[in-house]
Amino acid sequence: MRSATSSSPSLTRVAACTLVALTLLSACGSKNNAAQPPGGKMPAPEVGVITTKLQPVALETELPARVGPIRVSQVRARVNGVVLKRLFTEGGVVKEGQSLFQIDPAPYQAQVNSAQAALAKAEANLSSVSATLERYVPLLAAEAVSKQEYTNTVAAKKQAEADVGTAKAALQIARINRDYANVYAPISGRIGQALVTEGALVSTADTGPMAVIQQLDKVYLNITQSANELQHLRRQAGEKNIASGLPVSVVLDDGSVMPRKGRLLFSDVTVDPSTGQVTLRAEMPNPDYALLPGQYVRVRLAQAELPAGILVPQQAVTRGGPQGDTLLVVGQDGKPMQRIVKIGSQNGANWVVTDGLQAGEQVVVDGFQKLQMMPPGTPVKAVPWSPTPAPEAAGPAAGAKQPAAADTASR
Incomplete structure (x- = not known):
C-alpha cells in the first residue's frame, strides 16, 4: 500500500511535464508554419538588373599628362x-x-651723341662738295676748269653722300643700343x-636669362599613351587616325574634373623606341591660372567611337578574377548565371563591354549579397535598377541602402 501511494505523485509529475513539452512543440510548429507562405516555399530574392542595348559608345581613355605653357620667353x-x-x-x-x-644707358647715350656729331660733319662735307660742283658746271662749259678736276669733284660728292649714309647708320645703331x-x-x-x-x-x-615669362591663359597638355593601346582603340572603332579637335577633360589629383574642356591638337606619328609610347598634345583654356607648367594631371578623352556598343555599370563587373572579367546574367528561367565578358574601356561610371553580351539580356547590378545566402541555381526576381537613390533615401531609408553597398563591396 505504501509503495503504490508514493509512486502516484511521480507519475502525475511526469504526465504534467510531457503535456507542457507537447504544448511548446505545437506552438513552435504553428509559428514556423505561419512564417512560410502558402505552398511552403520562400519567395524569390529580388535583384536589380539592367537590360542591355546596343548604342553608339565613345571609347574614353584616361591618360597621364604634363602641363606646359602655350608660349615661353626668356628675357635676356x-x-x-x-x-x-x-x-x-x-x-x-x-x-x-x-x-x-x-x-645703365649712359655709355650708349654717349655713343648716340658721337654718332650725331659724325653725321653732322659728313653732311657739312657733302654740302661743301655739292656747292663746289655747282660752280664747276658753268666753268666746265667755258673751259675755265679742266675735265679732270670736274670729275674729281663729282667723285668727291658721291663719297660725301656715302659718308652721310654711313653716319646715319651708325647713329641708328647707337640709338638701338641705347634703347636696348x-x-x-x-x-x-x-x-x-x-x-x-x-x-x-x-x-x-x-x-x-634675366627672367622667364610664360603665357598661361592657355596651356598645352602633353599626353603620353602606349602605342599598342592607341592601335587597339583604332581597331575597335575601325578608324585609321585619331581626329584632332576631340574634347579633353582634366582630372586633378583629388579626382575632381575641371569644368572647362580642352581640345586635342594632334597625335605624334613617331613611337619613342625607349618607352613604346606616342605623344599627344591638347590645348586647354586656363584663364584663372589653375594649371601650372610642369604640373602632373590625368586627362580623359574619347579617341574613338563604337557604332554599336553595350554599357554596364562598373559595380556589375568583377574584374581580374581567375576566369577574367565576369558578371551575372539572369536567364529565361530566372536563374542567374556567370558570364565571362571582355571589357574595352571606361565610359563615365560604366564599362564598355565589347564581347560576351547580347542586346536584351538582363545583367545583375544590385543584390549580390542576397544571392550569396541562397543555394546556387535559385531563381530570382529581376527588378529594374536605377543608379540614383530615391528622394526619401534619408534617415531610416538611408540605413536600408547599406546592404546594397555591402553587395558591391563583396564583388
Whole structure:
C-alpha cells in the first residue's frame, strides 16, 4: 500500500511535464508554419538588373599628362652693362612691351651723341662738295676748269653722300643700343622671379636669362599613351587616325574634373623606341591660372567611337578574377548565371563591354549579397535598377541602402 501511494505523485509529475513539452512543440510548429507562405516555399530574392542595348559608345581613355605653357620667353640682355632697376613685380602678370629692367644707358647715350656729331660733319662735307660742283658746271662749259678736276669733284660728292649714309647708320645703331638698355617684355604672360639683381653686370654673352615669362591663359597638355593601346582603340572603332579637335577633360589629383574642356591638337606619328609610347598634345583654356607648367594631371578623352556598343555599370563587373572579367546574367528561367565578358574601356561610371553580351539580356547590378545566402541555381526576381537613390533615401531609408553597398563591396 505504501509503495503504490508514493509512486502516484511521480507519475502525475511526469504526465504534467510531457503535456507542457507537447504544448511548446505545437506552438513552435504553428509559428514556423505561419512564417512560410502558402505552398511552403520562400519567395524569390529580388535583384536589380539592367537590360542591355546596343548604342553608339565613345571609347574614353584616361591618360597621364604634363602641363606646359602655350608660349615661353626668356628675357635676356641685348647690351652689356650694370642693372640699375628692376621694374616689375615677381610672379605678376606683364604685358608685351612693358619695361622690366633698366641697364645703365649712359655709355650708349654717349655713343648716340658721337654718332650725331659724325653725321653732322659728313653732311657739312657733302654740302661743301655739292656747292663746289655747282660752280664747276658753268666753268666746265667755258673751259675755265679742266675735265679732270670736274670729275674729281663729282667723285668727291658721291663719297660725301656715302659718308652721310654711313653716319646715319651708325647713329641708328647707337640709338638701338641705347634703347636696348631698357629691357622690355617680348610677350604678355606671368613672369617668374628676377634671375639678376640690381647692380649686377649683365652681358650679351651670358648663358642664363634675366627672367622667364610664360603665357598661361592657355596651356598645352602633353599626353603620353602606349602605342599598342592607341592601335587597339583604332581597331575597335575601325578608324585609321585619331581626329584632332576631340574634347579633353582634366582630372586633378583629388579626382575632381575641371569644368572647362580642352581640345586635342594632334597625335605624334613617331613611337619613342625607349618607352613604346606616342605623344599627344591638347590645348586647354586656363584663364584663372589653375594649371601650372610642369604640373602632373590625368586627362580623359574619347579617341574613338563604337557604332554599336553595350554599357554596364562598373559595380556589375568583377574584374581580374581567375576566369577574367565576369558578371551575372539572369536567364529565361530566372536563374542567374556567370558570364565571362571582355571589357574595352571606361565610359563615365560604366564599362564598355565589347564581347560576351547580347542586346536584351538582363545583367545583375544590385543584390549580390542576397544571392550569396541562397543555394546556387535559385531563381530570382529581376527588378529594374536605377543608379540614383530615391528622394526619401534619408534617415531610416538611408540605413536600408547599406546592404546594397555591402553587395558591391563583396564583388
